[in-house]
Amino acid sequence: MESTLSDIMVDIQNLSFSRGDNLIYDGMNMTVEKGKVTAIMGPSGIGKTTLLKLIGGQLRPDSGDILFRGRSIPKMNRSELYQTRKDMSMLFQSGALFSEMSVFDNVAFPIREHTKLPESLIKIMVLMKLEAVGLRGARDLMPAELSGGMARRAALARAIALDPQLIMYDEPFAGQDPISMGIVVKLIRALNNALGLTSIVVSHDVTEVMSIADYVYVVAEKHVIGEGTPEQLRQHESPLVQQFLKGEADGAVPFHYKAAPYADELMELL
Amino acid sequence: MVLDQLQRMGAATIHSVMGLGRAALMLLGAIFGKPSIRKGTPLLIKQLYVVGVLSLLIILVSGLFIGMVLALQGYTVLVKFGAEQMLGPLVALSLLRELGPVVTALLFAGRAGSALTAEIGLMKATEQLSSMEMMAVDPLRRIISPRFWAGVISMPLLAIIFTAVGILGGHLVGVDWLGVDGGGYWSAMQANVDLYQDVFNGIIKSIVFAFIVMWIALHKGFDAVPTSEGISRATTETVVTASLAVLAFDFILTALMFGG
Ligand SMILES: Nc1ncnc2c1ncn2[C@@H]1O[C@H](COP(=O)(O)OP(=O)(O)OP(=O)(O)O)[C@@H](O)[C@H]1O
Ligand SMILES: [Mg+2]
Numbered sequence: 001m002e003s004t005l006s007d008i009m010v011d012i013q014n015l016s017f018s019r020g021d022n023l024i025y026d027g028m029n030m031t032v033e034k035g036k037v038t039a040i041m042g043p044s045g046i047g048k049t050t051l052l053k054l055i056g057g058q059l060r061p062d063s064g065d066i067l068f069r070g071r072s073i074p075k076m077n078r079s080e081l082y083q084t085r086k087d088m089s090m091l092f093q094s095g096a097l098f099s100e101m102s103v104f105d106n107v108a109f110p111i112r113e114h115t116k117l118p119e120s121l122i123k124i125m126v127l128m129k130l131e132a133v134g135l136r137g138a139r140d141l142m143p144a145e146l147s148g149g150m151a152r153r154a155a156l157a158r159a160i161a162l163d164p165q166l167i168m169y170d171e172p173f174a175g176q177d178p179i180s181m182g183i184v185v186k187l188i189r190a191l192n193n194a195l196g197l198t199s200i201v202v203s204h205d206v207t208e209v210m211s212i213a214d215y216v217y218v219v220a221e222k223h224v225i226g227e228g229t230p231e232q233l234r235q236h237e238s239p240l241v242q243q244f245l246k247g248e249a250d251g252a253v254p255f256h257y258k259a260a261p262y263a264d265e266l267m268e269l270l
Numbered sequence: 271m272v273l274d275q276l277q278r279m280g281a282a283t284i285h286s287v288m289g290l291g292r293a294a295l296m297l298l299g300a301i302f303g304k305p306s307i308r309k310g311t312p313l314l315i316k317q318l319y320v321v322g323v324l325s326l327l328i329i330l331v332s333g334l335f336i337g338m339v340l341a342l343q344g345y346t347v348l349v350k351f352g353a354e355q356m357l358g359p360l361v362a363l364s365l366l367r368e369l370g371p372v373v374t375a376l377l378f379a380g381r382a383g384s385a386l387t388a389e390i391g392l393m394k395a396t397e398q399l400s401s402m403e404m405m406a407v408d409p410l411r412r413i414i415s416p417r418f419w420a421g422v423i424s425m426p427l428l429a430i431i432f433t434a435v436g437i438l439g440g441h442l443v444g445v446d447w448l449g450v451d452g453g454g455y456w457s458a459m460q461a462n463v464d465l466y467q468d469v470f471n472g473i474i475k476s477i478v479f480a481f482i483v484m485w486i487a488l489h490k491g492f493d494a495v496p497t498s499e500g501i502s503r504a505t506t507e508t509v510v511t512a513s514l515a516v517l518a519f520d521f522i523l524t525a526l527m528f529g530g
Contacts, residue, residue, distance in 0.1 A: 056404050085406035096401035099393075110405045113309075113412075 008067075009034045009166055009198040010055055015064035017047075017054060024050055026222040027064070032166075037192050037199045039213035041206065041244065042220050048202045049093055051219075052168045055200075056090055057081045068166070086114060089164040093171045095155040097143040103130070104139040107158045114162060129157040134183055149175040156184065160191060167191070168200045173208050185212055206245055210234075218244055293489040299410035300418040300488065313416040321382045321417065322424025326431070328381055329374060333432035336373060337439025340364055344440075345448050354450050358459035361440035362433075366463065366472040367528070370433035372520050375479035378425055379512035383487035386417055387508040390491030391501035399492075414492065418484050425480035426473055433472070471527045478523060479516050486512045 010032035017025045024047040032038045040048055053059045055066055057073045066073045068084060076084060089110075097106050107126045111117060117125075130136045133153040143151055152175060159167060172184050189212050192199050203209050209216065210230040218226040218233070218241050226233060226241035233241065259265070344360045390413065393399050399409045437459075444450045463469065487508045494504035 053400075058400060058403060082406045082408065085404060088404070090401070090404045092397050092401050092404075094397050096397040098398055098402075099396065110407075113405065113407050 007034050008032070009069060010200070011065075011067040011070075012051075012055075013065045013067070015054070015066065016062045017050065017059065018062055019050075023222060025061075028219075028223045030217055030224060030227075032198060032200055033215065034198050035192070035196050036214040037188065037201060037212055039201045039203065039209040039216045041203065041209055041216060041218050043244070044204070046219055048219065049170055052090060052170055052200070052202060055168065056085065056088060086162075087164055088166040088168065089159045089162065090168045091152070091156050091159040091170055091172055093174075095143075095148075095151040097146075097151055097155055097158070099143050101143075102139065103135065103141050103143070103146070103154045106143070106154060107161050110158065110161045125161070126157075129161055130154075132160075132187055133157045134180065147175075149177065149180055152176070153180065153184065156187070163195055164197070166198045166200070168202070170202050171204070172201065173203055173205045181208065188212055206247065210245075220244070289493070292493060293485065296410065296414065296489050296492055297418075297485050299408070300414040310416065313412070314420055317416045317420035318424055321386070321420045322428065325378060325381050325424070325428060328377055329428045329432050330435055332373060332377055333370075333435035334439040334442075336369055336432075337361060337365065337436030337441075338443045340369075340436070341440035341443035341448070345444055345450070354444075354448075355454040355458055356462075357440070357444045357450050358455040358457075359462035361444070362437055362459045362463050363468060365433040365436040365440075366468045368520070368524070370429045370436065371472055371476040371479055372516060374425065374429040374432045374476065375483055375516040376513050378421075378428065378480075379483045379487070379516065380509055382421065383483050383508050383512050384505045386421075386484075386487045387491040387494070387505045388501055390414075390417075390488065391494035391496070391504050394492065394494060395496035395498075395501060414488050418488055421484035421487075422477065422480045425483070426476040429472070429476040467528075471523075475520065475523050475527075478519060482515050482519060483512045486515065 008031050010030075012028060012030040015025050015028045015030075016023075030040075040051065042048055050059065054061055055068070055073065057076065060074050065075075068088075071084070073081070073084070097103075098109065101109065104126055107129055108122050111122050111125060127136055127139070130139055133156055135150060135154055135157065138146065138150060138154070143154070146154060152172065156169075156172060159169075169188065172188065173181055176184055185208055188199060188201065191197050201209060201213065210233075213230060216228065216230055216233050217224050220240060226236050226238050228236065233245065236242065340361045341357060344357055345354060348354045348356055348360070390399075393413065399413070402409050402412060441452075441455055445452045445455050490504040490508045490511070494500045
C-alpha cells in the first residue's frame with residue numbers, strides 16, 4: 001500500500017507470537033491506513049482474534065513491533081497503554097456485554113467512565129447509538145434476555161459509544177439475519193465515512209467484507225498470504241487466496257486441523 | 271531421573287512463586303487503585319450490600335446457635351464445680367477471642383468468598399474483564415477494589431454482630447432455660463472482659479481474616495482458568511484455601527496476643 005507515514009494508523013512489523021508451543025504468527029507485516037476500512041480474513045483458528053488483542057496491548061508479541069499512530073504498543077507502560085486505549089475500541093467476538101447491567105447501562109458505561117457529561121446528555125447519546133443498531137426498544141433488557149445477534153449489535157453500539165479513532169470489529173456479521181446484517185454493514189461504512197474513523201473488520205463473510213472493505217488482508221499459515229483492494233484480490237493469482245474467497249473445502253488450504261490420515265485412523269479402530 | 275525430578279520441582283516452584291507474584295500485584299492494584307469518590311462510592315455501597323448485608327442471616331443464625339451450645343456445654347462443666355456464675359465470661363470470652371472472628375471468617379469464605387470467585391471467574395470467561403480493559407477501564411479498580419474493601423469493612427462488623435448474638439444465645443440457654451442468675455451473667459462478664467485484651471484483639475483478628483479471605487477469593491477468581499471447570503475448581507480452592515489460611519493465622523495471632 002503506498003502511503004506516507006502519517007496516513008498509517010496501525011503498523012505491524014515483523015510480528016511473531018506464539019501460545020505455548022503453538023506458533024501463531026511468524027514474521028507478519030500489515031498496515032492499516034487512517035480513515036479506511038481494512039478487513040482481515042482467514043480460516044478459523046488462524047489467530048485473527050489474537051491479532052486484535054495484540055493491537056489492543058492485551059497480549060505482547062514475542063518479537064516484532066506494533067505501532068499505533070507511530071508509537072510502539074508493546075513498549076508502552078501500563079498508564080500509557082490505558083491512555084492509548086481511550087482512542088481505540090473493540091467489538092469482541094462474544095459481545096462481552098456486562099451481564100449485571102441493562103443494555104442501556106452497557107452502552108452508557110464507557111461514556112460514564114470517561115466523560116463527566118450530565119445524565120440527560122448521556123441518555124441522548126445512548127439512544128442515538130441504540131437507534132443506529134435497531135435496539136432502541138431493547139434498552140431495558142438485560143444481556144441474558146437478548147438473542148445472540150442482538151447481543152452483538154448491543155455490543156457494537158457500546159463499541160462506538162465514544163467515537164474512537166480506531167474500531168476493531170471481531171466477526172461483526174456472525175449471527176445476523178439478512179436485514180440486520182445490512183444494518184451492520186451500512187453502519188460500519190457510515191461511521192467510517194462520516195466520522196473519519198479507521199476500522200479493522202475481522203470476518204469470514206467474504207461477500208460482506210468485499211462489499212465494505214477498502215483493503216483486504218488474507219491471513220493463513222502464520223502470515224499474510226494475499227492483500228489488496230477487493231478488486232485486486234479477486235484477480236489474485238495465489239490458489240490459497242482463491243480457495244478462501246470461493247469457499248472451496250478442498251484446495252491449497254487444509255480445512256482440517258492437522259491430524260493423521262482419516263482412513264488410517266479408522267482402520268486402526270477396526 | 272534425578273535431573274528430571276529436580277526440573278519438575280523447579281518448575282513447580284517457579285509456578286507457585288509466579289502465582290504469588292500475580293496475587294500480590296492484584297492485591298496492590300486493589301488496595302491502591304483508588305477509584306474516585308464520585309464513581310467509587312456507589313460501587314462500594316452496592317458491594318457492601320451484596321457481600322455484607324446478604325451474609326447477615328447466616329451470621330445471625332449461626333451466632334445464636336453457637337452461643338446456645340457454648341452455654342449448654344459450659345454449664346454442664348461449670349455446675350460440677352459450683353461455678354455456674356462464671357458462665358457469662360466463658361461464653362463472652364470464647365466468642366470475643368476465638369469463635370466470633372474465626373467462625374465468621376469461615377462462614378464468610380463459604381458464603382461471600384465463593385460467590386465472588388465464581389462471579390469474577392465468569393466475568394473473565396465471558397471476556398467482560400478483557401472488554402473493560404479495552405475500554406481503558408482498569409478491572410482492578412472497577413471490579414476488584416470495591417469488592418475487596420466491602421469485604422474488609424463488613425467482615426469485622428459481621429464478627430461483632432455474631433459475637434453479640436452469641437452472647438444473647440448464651441443468655442437464652444444459661445439464664446432463661448438452665449436458671450443461672452441473670453444479673454450474675456452480665457456482671458461477671460463485665461468484670462472479666464477486658465476492652466483491649468479481648469474486644470480489640472478479637473476485632474484485629476477479624477480484620478486480618480477479612481484481608482486474607484478477600485485476597486484469596488478475589489485472586490482465585492481473577493486468576494481462574496476461563497472455563498466452567500476452571501471456575502468450579504477456583505471456587506472450591508477459595509473455600510479450602512481461605513479456611514485453612516484463617517485457621518493457621520488464628521493460631522499465629524492467638525500465640526502473639528495471648529501466648530506471652
Ligand atoms: N487463551 C489461549 N490459550 C492458548 N491458546 C489459545 C488461547 N486462545 C486462543 N488460542 C489458540 O490460538 C489460536 C488462534 O486463536 P484465535 O482465537 O485468535 O483464532 P481466530 O482466528 O480468531 O479464530 P475464529 O475465526 O474461529 O474466531 C488457536 O489455535 C487457538 O487454539
Ligand atoms: Mg476469533
